[in-house]
Amino acid sequence: MSESTGKTVDYRKPELTVIVNPFTGRVRVQVNPLYIMGRYRKMVRGIPQSKWICTKCRGRGCPKCNWTGKMYPESVEELIAGPVLRFTQGEDTSFHSAGREDVDARMLGDGRPFIIEVKKPKRRRIDLTALEEAINEEAEGKIEVSGLHLVGKDMVRRLKRMEGAEKIYRVIVEFERAISDGEIDRIKRTFTNTKIAQRTPLRVLHRRADRVREKYIYETDVKRLAQNRVEMRIRCQGGLYVKELVTGDEGRTRPSVSEVVKAKATPLELDVLDIIME
Incomplete structure (x- = not known):
């Protein structure tokens, strides 16, 4: 496979894993997540860090949430995830951060460290500078991200320890x-x-x-x-x-x-x- 693709195998941090069942002969390809780290600044109040599912309908949609399934129309996570999914052609994302601020609080200074985990990305080689510009432009001044770079899964655990x-x-x-x-x-x-x-x-x-x-x-x-x-x-x-x-x-x-x-x-x-x- 290495010869046919011209790629060097990284056994410690593979981008995808081929799983073969020797008894059935079935082959399954597991695409491993992509981890992008940076910092975000939240410039306005009234935006939660992560998607906030409606407490009444649990995301199904009801009059309380105006049939959106969410308590707030947008979040820091969603403002970042949209462009990220478009650039990577991933299926979904998970958001990790070093703590969180209240919905009605701003996050200023150099920003809060975060990692966005992209599930099953089809593209892993992306222009992070262009991604950063796209996120900031589409957020329309609500949030700003900076210093985007790729990291490994182990950095998620280290990030969680930064909460204190x-x-x-x-x-x-x-x-x-x-x-x-x-x-x-x-x-x-x-x-x-x-x-x-x-x-x-x-x-x-x-x-x-x-x-x-x-x-x-x-x-x-x-x-x-x-x-x-x-x-x-x-x-x-x-x-x-x-x-x-x-x-x-x-x-x-x-x-x-x-x-x-x-x-x-x-x-x-x-x-x-x-x-x-x-």
């Missing part, structure tokens, strides 16, 4: 009353070089185990925007629930910003500014 990477967040917080300069200083001091105990937030309790997780905050800076509004920049361990850090989540996150100033605090806007990869 250090992150920098920006959150706009509004209080129910005016806060003093002293209270702003107290927020800075309380949330610098400290551990936060977070019980699984109520908003994700339906899909996450109910347990307490400890996350470390390295540094917090606070800038006043109005008498009752501030901008917080938080450098922390990956996996910290920032919204709950602000609200306290009915006592499930301690300490919280609300607890420190003894006033209700509401996160208005949340952005991921950077993911620090070692």
Whole structure:
């Protein structure tokens, strides 16, 4: 086969595998996935990272989802997968990433590392620069991808381990009353070089185990925007629930910003500014 195709065999990472049943004589060709890695930036709010199947009809279509089968019309995954499938002529894709941001949060900075796995691609030699341009053009400013390159399957496992990477967040917080300069200083001091105990937030309790997780905050800076509004920049361990850090989540996150100033605090806007990869 190597002679007839003029290709060099790679036994460690084959692009396709020929499976022969010696008893029946049946031959099956298994096309192995193609893995494309890069980073994405999400420039707008209101887009989930992955396709979100309607919780009522489970994708069949109903009035709740306007017969689309989805909770949101598009996702980061779908905006990337469309051009990828067209370029590779693959059958389907799976999306892997180093963590995820909330639907209403932007992903800025250098972007979040991701891998898109292409199932049964007919084309493996593709122009990744042209693919990158196609994704960005068709996304119309909603997302941007960069640094596309081919990787092996082992990189998916390494990517999953990056979920705990250090992150920098920006959150706009509004209080129910005016806060003093002293209270702003107290927020800075309380949330610098400290551990936060977070019980699984109520908003994700339906899909996450109910347990307490400890996350470390390295540094917090606070800038006043109005008498009752501030901008917080938080450098922390990956996996910290920032919204709950602000609200306290009915006592499930301690300490919280609300607890420190003894006033209700509401996160208005949340952005991921950077993911620090070692």
